[in-house]
Amino acid sequence: MTSDHTKILEEIKAADDRLHAKFGEKLRVNYDLDRTLVSFQANKTKNGHRWYKYKEGFSSDLVRYVIRRFALDSGRILDPFAGCGAALFTASELGVDSVGIELLPSSAEIIEVRQILRMAEASQMAERIRRFRESLIWQRPGESKNFPHIRITRGAFPLQTEVELGRYLYEVERVNEESLRRILFFATLCILEDVSYTRKDGQYLRWDYRSGRRVGKKPFHKGTIKSFTPAICAKLDQIAGDIYGDQLRFADLFGEQRSGEVQLLKGSCLDILPTLENESFDGIITSPPYCNRYDYTRTYALELAMMGIGEEEIRALRQAMLSCTVENREKADLGKKTDLVRLSNSTKAFESQELLGLILKYLDLCRNEGLLNNNGIPRMVRNYFKELTVVIFECARLLKPGARFVMVNDNVRYQGIHIPVDLILSEIAQRAGFDTQVIWALPIGKGNSSQQMRIHGREELRKCVYVWSRQKETNHAAKSETC
Ligand SMILES: C[S@@+](CC[C@H](N)C(=O)[O-])C[C@H]1O[C@@H](n2cnc3c(N)ncnc32)[C@H](O)[C@@H]1O
Structure with missing residues (x-):
C-alpha cells in the first residue's frame, strides 16, 4: 500500500x-x-x-x-x-x-395484471381461469409458438417443457378476451424460473449442470425442475383461489371498505x-x-x-x-x-x-x-x-x-x-x-x-x-x- x-x-x-x-x-x-x-x-x-x-x-x-x-x-x-x-x-x-x-417491462406487466385481477369480478374471473386450466388445451396436438429466445436464454428449458410452453403460449394468444389472455400469460411469467434450468442469482442467471451449458468450476444443481403442466396448473389454481378467497374474506371482514x-x-x-x-x-x-x-x-x-x-x-x-x-x-x-x-x-x-x-x-x-x-x-x-x-x-x-x-x-x-x-x-x-x-x-x-x-x-x-x-x-x- x-x-x-x-x-x-x-x-x-x-x-x-x-x-x-x-x-x-x-x-x-x-x-x-x-x-x-x-x-x-x-x-x-x-x-x-x-x-x-x-x-x-x-x-x-x-x-x-x-x-x-x-x-x-x-x-x-x-x-x-x-x-x-x-x-x-x-x-x-x-x-x-x-x-x-x-x-422493467416484466415487473410493469406483473403490476398491470395484478391490477386487472384486483378489479375483476372475482368469482367470474376465477371460473374462467379454471375453465382454461381444466381444458388442458395445450396438451392436445396443435400449433405452437416458438419461445422468442435471446442469446442468453437459449437452452433454458428441458425439451418437453419447451414443447408444452410453446403450445400453451400459442393457445393463450388465441384467447379473445384481453384480460384473461394477460392473466394466463402472467401465470407463465410466474413459473418460468421453476420450469427452467436457471436460477436467479443476483448478477446473472445461474445454469444448472443438466442444461449442458458450461457452468464454471463447480457444477450447480438447482434441485427439482418442475414439469410445465403441473406447474402452470398449480399457478392458475393459486391465482383463481386467491382472488375468489379474497373476495369472500374482504366481504366478511370489511363489508364495503374501499x-x-x-x-x-x-x-x-x-x-x-x-x-x-x-x-x-x-x-x-x-x-x-x-x-x-x-x-x-x-x-x-x-x-x-x-x-x-x-x-x-x-x-x-x-x-x-x-x-x-x-x-x-x-x-x-x-x-x-x-x-x-x-x-x-x-x-x-x-x-x-x-x-x-x-x-x-x-x-x-x-x-x-x-x-x-x-x-x-x-x-x-x-x-x-x-x-x-x-x-x-x-x-x-x-x-x-x-x-x-x-x-x-x-x-x-x-x-x-x-x-x-x-x-x-x-x-x-x-x-x-x-x-x-x-x-x-x-x-x-x-x-x-x-x-x-x-x-x-x-x-x-x-x-x-x-x-x-x-x-x-x-x-x-x-x-x-x-x-
Ligand atoms: C429493489 S426493486 C423494488 C422491489 C419492490 N419494492 C417490490 O417489493 O416489488 C427495484 C426496482 O427498481 C426498478 N428500477 C430500476 N431502475 C429504475 C428506474 N430508473 N426507474 C424506475 N424503476 C427502476 C427495477 O426494475 C426494480 O424493479
Whole structure:
C-alpha cells in the first residue's frame, strides 16, 4: 500500500467517523424487523403477493408496518421503484391510493395484471381461469409458438417443457378476451424460473449442470425442475383461489371498505418524477436497486424474452436502469426534465458529500493502479449516488410538508471499504429538504461476496430502513443553498 492509499484511507476513516457522529443517535437496531420481513420471504403465504416470486421485493407486512407506524392511512403514496407492486397493492388493501413507477417491462406487466385481477369480478374471473386450466388445451396436438429466445436464454428449458410452453403460449394468444389472455400469460411469467434450468442469482442467471451449458468450476444443481403442466396448473389454481378467497374474506371482514386506487407509470423514474405535481403525495415507500452490481436485465432475461423484448432493447433498458452494474455508463441526459435550479442543487449536494467524494477518489486511485477486480466499479458507485440524488431531490418536491420518505437499502463494500449508503443518502436528503427521523438497522447485517471476505475479512454490512420526513418549510428550487 502506498502513502497515497494510507492518506486517503485515513481521511475516509475521519469522514466516516464524522458522519456516524452526526447520525449516530438516529441509527437504531429495530427488533421488529428481520430479513424475512424486509425481503420477499414473508410474501410466500400472502394472497396475491405470492403469485410472482420477486426476489428483490420487500414484503407486504413491511409495508403494513410502515403505513400503520406512521399513520399513512389516507391520501396517496408513491413508489418510484415499484418492482412488482408490494407497496402499491398493500396500500390498496388498506384503503390508501398509490402511484408506482417501474421501468422493467416484466415487473410493469406483473403490476398491470395484478391490477386487472384486483378489479375483476372475482368469482367470474376465477371460473374462467379454471375453465382454461381444466381444458388442458395445450396438451392436445396443435400449433405452437416458438419461445422468442435471446442469446442468453437459449437452452433454458428441458425439451418437453419447451414443447408444452410453446403450445400453451400459442393457445393463450388465441384467447379473445384481453384480460384473461394477460392473466394466463402472467401465470407463465410466474413459473418460468421453476420450469427452467436457471436460477436467479443476483448478477446473472445461474445454469444448472443438466442444461449442458458450461457452468464454471463447480457444477450447480438447482434441485427439482418442475414439469410445465403441473406447474402452470398449480399457478392458475393459486391465482383463481386467491382472488375468489379474497373476495369472500374482504366481504366478511370489511363489508364495503374501499380499496385504494393503484396507478402505474411505466418508464424511468428519472424521467417521470419531474412530470408529477409539487406536494401531491402523503408518503413514499420504496426500495431502489442496491449498489451491488445486480443486473435486473440479465436475471429477468427469460421473462423479458418471453415478452418479445430483443437484445438491443434489453441493452438500452440496462442503461436506463438506475446505475447498479459495472456496465452502466454515465447517463448523458440525467435530469433533462428536472428544473435547472433543482438539478444544480442536486449536483452540488452530490459533489459536496465529503465521505462519498473521498471514497470515489480512493476507488479511482485503485482503478488507476489496476487493483480493482472490475474497472467499472468507481463509475457505478459514482453514478448510483448521482442518480439517486436527483431522485431524492424530486421526491422532496413531490411530498407534502411533514410527509415521510421510507427507503429500504443495503450498505455495500468495495475494495475493503464499507460504504454507508444509509448515512450518505441521509446527508444528501438533508440537503434536499428532509430531516432524518430514524435509520432502522436490521438486527443482523449481511456479509459480502466470499471473494471480498477472503481479502478484506468479514464485517457486517447494515441493511436498513431509513425514515426521512419532509421539512415543513421548503423552497423547492433553492433549498440546498441554505444548508
Ligand atoms: C429493489 S426493486 C423494488 C422491489 C419492490 N419494492 C417490490 O417489493 O416489488 C427495484 C426496482 O427498481 C426498478 N428500477 C430500476 N431502475 C429504475 C428506474 N430508473 N426507474 C424506475 N424503476 C427502476 C427495477 O426494475 C426494480 O424493479
